[in-house]
Amino acid sequence: MSAFQINLNxxxxxxxxxxxxxxxxxxxxxxxxxxxxxxxEILVNCxxxxxxxxxxxxxxxGYLFRLNQASFRxxxxxxxxxxxxxxxxxxxxxxxxxxxxxxxxxxxFLYCIAALLLYVGYTNLYRDSHKLPMIDFVVTLVVTxxxxxxxSAWAKALTDIKxxxxxxxxxxxxxxxxxx
Numbered sequence: 630m631s632a633f634q635i636n637l638n639x640x641x642x643x644x645x646x647x648x649x650x651x652x653x654x655x656x657x658x659x660x661x662x663x664x665x666x667x668x669x670e671i672l673v674n675c676x677x678x679x680x681x682x683x684x685x686x687x688x689x690x691g692y693l694f695r696l697n698q699a700s701f702r703x704x705x706x707x708x709x710x711x712x713x714x715x716x717x718x719x720x721x722x723x724x725x726x727x728x729x730x731x732x733x734x735x736x737x738f739l740y741c742i743a744a745l746l747l748y749v750g751y752t753n754l755y756r757d758s759h760k761l762p763m764i765d766f767v768v769t770l771v772v773t774x775x776x777x778x779x780x781s782a783w784a785k786a787l788t789d790i791k792x793x794x795x796x797x798x799x800x801x802x803x804x805x806x807x808x809x
Contacts, residue, residue: 631751631753631754633750633751634750634751634752634753635749635750636749636750636752637749638752639748639749639752639755640745640748640749644748645745645748645749648741648744648745648748649741649745651737651741651772652737652738652741652742652745654737655734655735655737655738655741656734656738658730658731658734658737659730659731659734659735659738662692662727662730662731662734662783663692663731664692665691665692666689666690666691666692667689667690667691667794668687668688668689668690669687669688669690669719669794669795670685670686670687671685671686671687671701672684672685673685673686673710675710684710686701686702687701687702688700688701688702688718688719688794690719690794692727692731693724693727693728694721694722694723694724694726694727694786694790695722695723695724696718696719696720696721696722696723696790696793696794697718697719697720697721697722698718699718699719700717700718701717701718719793719794720793721789721790721793723786723789723790726782726783726785726786727783727786729779729782729783730779730780730782730783733775733776733779734779737772737776740768740772744765747761747765
């Protein structure tokens with residue numbers, strides 16, 4: 630086994646450059662999804678009470694994207710239209726897609742660090758071995774496929790979150806309330 634020697638030349642090659650790009654992409658993936666917070670607001674008018682006041686109720690959500698646990702609240706806390714808005718929740722649970730995406734991004738982050746350490750610190754061992762480049766190639770193929778799968782799952786979940794918190798939310802709330 631050779632000793633650790635820093636050689637930055639592999640970073641100039643395509644193999645090192647691609648790993649650096651994967652490393653940066655994984656940072657952006659788990660930082661943007663894992664740190665996301667959002668809210669949806671509804672402007673409520675109570676025509677049946679003959680009070681011409683508008684109130685805003687909002688539901689806040691974020692990573693893990695369990696929307697079915699995000700209830701509506703009014704600010705300031707008032708009884709809007711003689712109703713209990715905290716018993717109304719958003720619809721959907723998208724935590725599995727978000728967790729898969731973030732977890733896989735963290736695995737890619739760790740894999741890229743290990744691969745870059747191998748490329749930069751043990752260049753001679755990597756180039757002299759016949760198995761390490763093939764193992765690296767196979768792992769890169771698997772990572773690429775799973776990256777595509779996790780990104781597709783997260784894109785679908787993000788589309789569903791957009792629909793669940795979008796402008797049709799009142800129709801969804803009224804259909805849920807009519808079923809109760």
